[in-house]
Amino acid sequence: GENVEQHPSTLSVQEGDSAVIKCTYSDSASNYFPWYKQELGKRPQLIIDIRSNVGEKKDQRIAVTLNKTAKHFSLHITETQPEDSAVYFCAARGSARQLTFGSGTQLTVLP
Amino acid sequence: KAGVTQTPRYLIKTRGQQVTLSCSPISGHRSVSWYQQTPGQGLQFLFEYFSETQRNKGNFPGRFSGRQFSNSRSEMNVSTLELGDSALYLCASSRLAGASVPETQYFGPGTRLLVL
Numbered sequence: 001g002e003n004v005e006q007h008p009s010t011l012s013v014q015e016g017d018s019a020v021i022k023c024t025y026s027d028s029a030s031n032y033f034p035w036y037k038q039e040l041g042k043r044p045q046l047i048i049d050i051r052s053n054v055g056e057k058k059d060q061r062i063a064v065t066l067n068k069t070a071k072h073f074s075l076h077i078t079e080t081q082p083e084d085s086a087v088y089f090c091a092a093r094g095s096a097r098q099l100t101f102g103s104g105t106q107l108t109v110l111p
Numbered sequence: 112k113a114g115v116t117q118t119p120r121y122l123i124k125t126r127g128q129q130v131t132l133s134c135s136p137i138s139g140h141r142s143v144s145w146y147q148q149t150p151g152q153g154l155q156f157l158f159e160y161f162s163e164t165q166r167n168k169g170n171f172p173g174r175f176s177g178r179q180f181s182n183s184r185s186e187m188n189v190s191t192l193e194l195g196d197s198a199l200y201l202c203a204s205s206r207l208a209g210a211s212v213p214e215t216q217y218f219g220p221g222t223r224l225l226v227l
Contacts, residue, residue, distance in 0.1 A: 031213060032213035034215065034216070036218075042220070043115075043201065043218040043219060043220045043221060044154075044201070044218045045218070046215055046216075046217070049215065051213065089153075089154060091154075093213050096167065097166075097167065098144070098156050098159060098167045098169070099144070099156065099216065100156065101146075101153055101154040101155075102153070103153045104153055104154075
Protein backbone atom coordinates (compact mmCIF):
# COMPACT_ATOMS: atom_id res chain seq x y z
CA GLY A 1 0.00 0.00 0.00
CA GLU A 2 0.86 3.69 0.04
CA ASN A 3 3.64 4.87 2.33
CA VAL A 4 4.15 8.56 3.12
CA GLU A 5 7.26 9.82 4.85
CA GLN A 6 7.42 13.33 6.29
CA HIS A 7 10.43 15.38 7.37
CA PRO A 8 11.40 16.99 9.63
CA SER A 9 9.47 15.82 12.66
CA THR A 10 10.14 19.12 14.44
CA LEU A 11 10.98 22.51 13.00
CA SER A 12 11.69 25.78 14.78
CA VAL A 13 11.94 29.04 12.88
CA GLN A 14 12.14 32.69 13.79
CA GLU A 15 9.08 34.80 13.16
CA GLY A 16 9.24 36.17 9.64
CA ASP A 17 11.41 33.34 8.31
CA SER A 18 10.24 30.64 5.92
CA ALA A 19 9.43 27.06 6.82
CA VAL A 20 9.60 24.05 4.50
CA ILE A 21 8.19 20.60 5.20
CA LYS A 22 8.84 17.72 2.80
CA CYS A 23 6.98 14.49 2.11
CA THR A 24 7.66 11.54 -0.14
CA TYR A 25 5.14 8.94 -1.26
CA SER A 26 5.47 5.46 -2.69
CA ASP A 27 2.40 4.89 -4.88
CA SER A 28 3.02 6.32 -8.35
CA ALA A 29 -0.75 6.34 -8.93
CA SER A 30 -1.29 8.91 -6.14
CA ASN A 31 -3.23 11.86 -7.47
CA TYR A 32 -4.16 14.06 -4.54
CA PHE A 33 -1.97 15.63 -1.87
CA PRO A 34 -3.59 17.64 0.93
CA TRP A 35 -1.90 19.37 3.83
CA TYR A 36 -3.59 19.68 7.19
CA LYS A 37 -2.78 21.91 10.16
CA GLN A 38 -3.68 20.67 13.63
CA GLU A 39 -3.46 22.99 16.60
CA LEU A 40 -3.26 21.51 20.06
CA GLY A 41 -6.57 19.97 21.06
CA LYS A 42 -8.25 20.84 17.78
CA ARG A 43 -9.30 19.03 14.63
CA PRO A 44 -7.03 18.82 11.56
CA GLN A 45 -7.89 21.60 9.13
CA LEU A 46 -7.11 21.60 5.44
CA ILE A 47 -4.77 24.45 4.57
CA ILE A 48 -3.93 23.66 0.97
CA ASP A 49 -4.09 20.75 -1.46
CA ILE A 50 -2.72 19.92 -4.86
CA ARG A 51 -3.74 17.48 -7.54
CA SER A 52 -1.37 15.48 -9.67
CA ASN A 53 -1.94 17.52 -12.81
CA VAL A 54 -0.52 20.64 -11.14
CA GLY A 55 3.09 21.31 -10.16
CA GLU A 56 2.61 24.20 -7.77
CA LYS A 57 -0.20 25.97 -5.95
CA LYS A 58 -0.10 29.11 -3.82
CA ASP A 59 -2.49 30.65 -1.33
CA GLN A 60 -1.16 33.83 0.21
CA ARG A 61 1.78 32.80 2.44
CA ILE A 62 1.37 29.10 1.78
CA ALA A 63 2.52 27.15 -1.25
CA VAL A 64 2.78 23.50 -2.16
CA THR A 65 5.00 22.00 -4.85
CA LEU A 66 4.72 18.55 -6.35
CA ASN A 67 7.39 16.56 -8.19
CA LYS A 68 5.66 13.48 -9.59
CA THR A 69 8.85 12.06 -11.08
CA ALA A 70 10.61 12.07 -7.74
CA LYS A 71 7.38 11.32 -5.85
CA HIS A 72 7.74 14.11 -3.38
CA PHE A 73 5.81 17.21 -2.42
CA SER A 74 6.58 20.09 -0.11
CA LEU A 75 4.81 22.74 1.93
CA HIS A 76 6.30 26.22 2.01
CA ILE A 77 5.20 28.83 4.53
CA THR A 78 6.66 32.31 4.09
CA GLU A 79 6.73 35.19 6.60
CA THR A 80 5.89 32.83 9.43
CA GLN A 81 3.85 34.12 12.37
CA PRO A 82 3.39 32.73 15.90
CA GLU A 83 -0.11 31.54 14.97
CA ASP A 84 1.46 29.24 12.37
CA SER A 85 2.76 27.13 15.25
CA ALA A 86 1.00 23.75 15.02
CA VAL A 87 1.45 20.19 13.78
CA TYR A 88 1.32 19.89 10.01
CA PHE A 89 0.39 16.66 8.26
CA CYS A 90 0.86 15.79 4.63
CA ALA A 91 -1.22 13.08 3.00
CA ALA A 92 -1.46 11.26 -0.30
CA ARG A 93 -4.38 9.53 -1.99
CA GLY A 94 -3.16 6.50 -3.88
CA SER A 95 -4.64 3.69 -5.91
CA ALA A 96 -6.53 2.42 -2.87
CA ARG A 97 -8.45 5.75 -2.93
CA GLN A 98 -7.82 6.44 0.73
CA LEU A 99 -5.70 9.09 2.39
CA THR A 100 -2.39 7.97 3.89
CA PHE A 101 -0.89 10.52 6.25
CA GLY A 102 2.66 11.43 7.05
CA SER A 103 3.81 11.30 10.67
CA GLY A 104 3.49 15.06 11.19
CA THR A 105 5.80 18.02 11.72
CA GLN A 106 5.65 20.12 14.87
CA LEU A 107 6.32 23.67 13.69
CA THR A 108 7.26 26.25 16.30
CA VAL A 109 7.53 29.90 15.30
CA LEU A 110 9.65 31.78 17.79
CA PRO A 111 8.75 35.44 18.40
CA LYS B 112 -23.12 25.01 6.91
CA ALA B 113 -22.52 23.25 10.19
CA GLY B 114 -19.27 21.32 10.33
CA VAL B 115 -18.67 17.68 11.08
CA THR B 116 -19.78 16.78 14.58
CA GLN B 117 -18.80 13.84 16.75
CA THR B 118 -20.23 12.48 19.98
CA PRO B 119 -19.25 11.91 22.63
CA ARG B 120 -16.17 14.11 22.85
CA TYR B 121 -14.60 12.12 25.69
CA LEU B 122 -14.98 8.57 26.88
CA ILE B 123 -13.40 6.48 29.59
CA LYS B 124 -13.81 2.71 29.36
CA THR B 125 -12.18 -0.33 30.88
CA ARG B 126 -10.53 -3.22 29.11
CA GLY B 127 -12.94 -5.73 27.65
CA GLN B 128 -15.80 -3.26 27.26
CA GLN B 129 -17.14 -2.07 23.96
CA VAL B 130 -17.73 1.46 22.73
CA THR B 131 -19.77 3.16 20.02
CA LEU B 132 -18.79 6.53 18.57
CA SER B 133 -20.98 8.70 16.37
CA CYS B 134 -20.23 11.06 13.50
CA SER B 135 -22.57 13.45 11.70
CA PRO B 136 -21.17 14.69 8.39
CA ILE B 137 -21.58 18.08 6.81
CA SER B 138 -25.01 18.41 5.25
CA GLY B 139 -24.92 17.01 1.72
CA HIS B 140 -21.80 14.95 2.32
CA ARG B 141 -22.32 11.26 1.76
CA SER B 142 -18.89 9.85 2.55
CA VAL B 143 -17.57 9.36 6.06
CA SER B 144 -14.06 8.15 6.84
CA TRP B 145 -12.74 7.21 10.26
CA TYR B 146 -9.17 7.63 11.53
CA GLN B 147 -7.34 6.70 14.68
CA GLN B 148 -4.80 9.24 15.92
CA THR B 149 -2.15 8.28 18.46
CA PRO B 150 1.19 9.94 19.33
CA GLY B 151 3.10 6.86 18.21
CA GLN B 152 1.26 5.89 15.02
CA GLY B 153 -0.05 9.22 13.81
CA LEU B 154 -3.24 9.32 11.75
CA GLN B 155 -4.27 5.89 10.57
CA PHE B 156 -7.18 5.10 8.27
CA LEU B 157 -9.82 2.80 9.72
CA PHE B 158 -12.59 2.65 7.11
CA GLU B 159 -14.77 4.65 4.76
CA TYR B 160 -18.51 4.50 4.26
CA PHE B 161 -20.54 5.80 1.36
CA SER B 162 -24.24 5.25 0.76
CA GLU B 163 -24.43 2.90 3.75
CA THR B 164 -21.71 0.65 2.30
CA GLN B 165 -18.15 0.19 3.48
CA ARG B 166 -16.02 1.27 0.53
CA ASN B 167 -12.59 0.88 2.01
CA LYS B 168 -10.91 -0.59 5.06
CA GLY B 169 -7.57 -0.03 6.73
CA ASN B 170 -5.38 -2.53 8.56
CA PHE B 171 -7.23 -2.83 11.83
CA PRO B 172 -8.54 -5.98 13.51
CA GLY B 173 -12.13 -7.06 13.22
CA ARG B 174 -12.86 -5.60 16.66
CA PHE B 175 -13.19 -2.29 14.83
CA SER B 176 -16.38 -2.01 12.83
CA GLY B 177 -18.67 0.67 11.55
CA ARG B 178 -21.85 1.42 9.77
CA GLN B 179 -23.59 4.26 8.01
CA PHE B 180 -27.22 5.20 8.10
CA SER B 181 -29.47 6.48 5.33
CA ASN B 182 -28.96 10.07 6.54
CA SER B 183 -25.16 9.60 6.13
CA ARG B 184 -24.51 9.62 9.87
CA SER B 185 -21.96 7.02 10.79
CA GLU B 186 -21.05 5.04 13.86
CA MET B 187 -17.96 3.07 14.67
CA ASN B 188 -17.79 0.35 17.25
CA VAL B 189 -14.82 -1.13 19.05
CA SER B 190 -15.43 -4.37 20.91
CA THR B 191 -13.29 -5.99 23.59
CA LEU B 192 -11.33 -2.83 24.25
CA GLU B 193 -7.59 -3.02 24.81
CA LEU B 194 -5.30 -0.49 26.46
CA GLY B 195 -3.76 0.24 23.05
CA ASP B 196 -7.11 1.43 21.73
CA SER B 197 -6.71 4.65 23.71
CA ALA B 198 -6.61 7.31 21.04
CA LEU B 199 -8.34 10.22 19.40
CA TYR B 200 -10.86 8.91 16.91
CA LEU B 201 -11.53 11.33 14.08
CA CYS B 202 -14.11 11.17 11.40
CA ALA B 203 -14.01 13.15 8.17
CA SER B 204 -16.70 13.76 5.61
CA SER B 205 -16.63 14.49 1.92
CA ARG B 206 -19.26 14.75 -0.79
CA LEU B 207 -18.34 11.59 -2.64
CA ALA B 208 -16.20 8.51 -2.19
CA GLY B 209 -13.79 6.87 -4.55
CA ALA B 210 -14.34 9.47 -7.21
CA SER B 211 -11.69 9.82 -9.88
CA VAL B 212 -11.49 13.49 -8.89
CA PRO B 213 -10.52 13.45 -5.20
CA GLU B 214 -12.78 15.20 -2.75
CA THR B 215 -11.63 17.31 0.17
CA GLN B 216 -12.14 15.69 3.53
CA TYR B 217 -13.31 17.80 6.47
CA PHE B 218 -12.57 16.55 9.94
CA GLY B 219 -14.71 16.49 13.04
CA PRO B 220 -13.36 17.45 16.48
CA GLY B 221 -12.77 13.83 17.42
CA THR B 222 -13.67 11.55 20.31
CA ARG B 223 -10.92 11.02 22.83
CA LEU B 224 -11.12 7.47 24.18
CA LEU B 225 -9.21 6.39 27.23
CA VAL B 226 -9.11 2.68 28.03
CA LEU B 227 -8.15 1.79 31.60
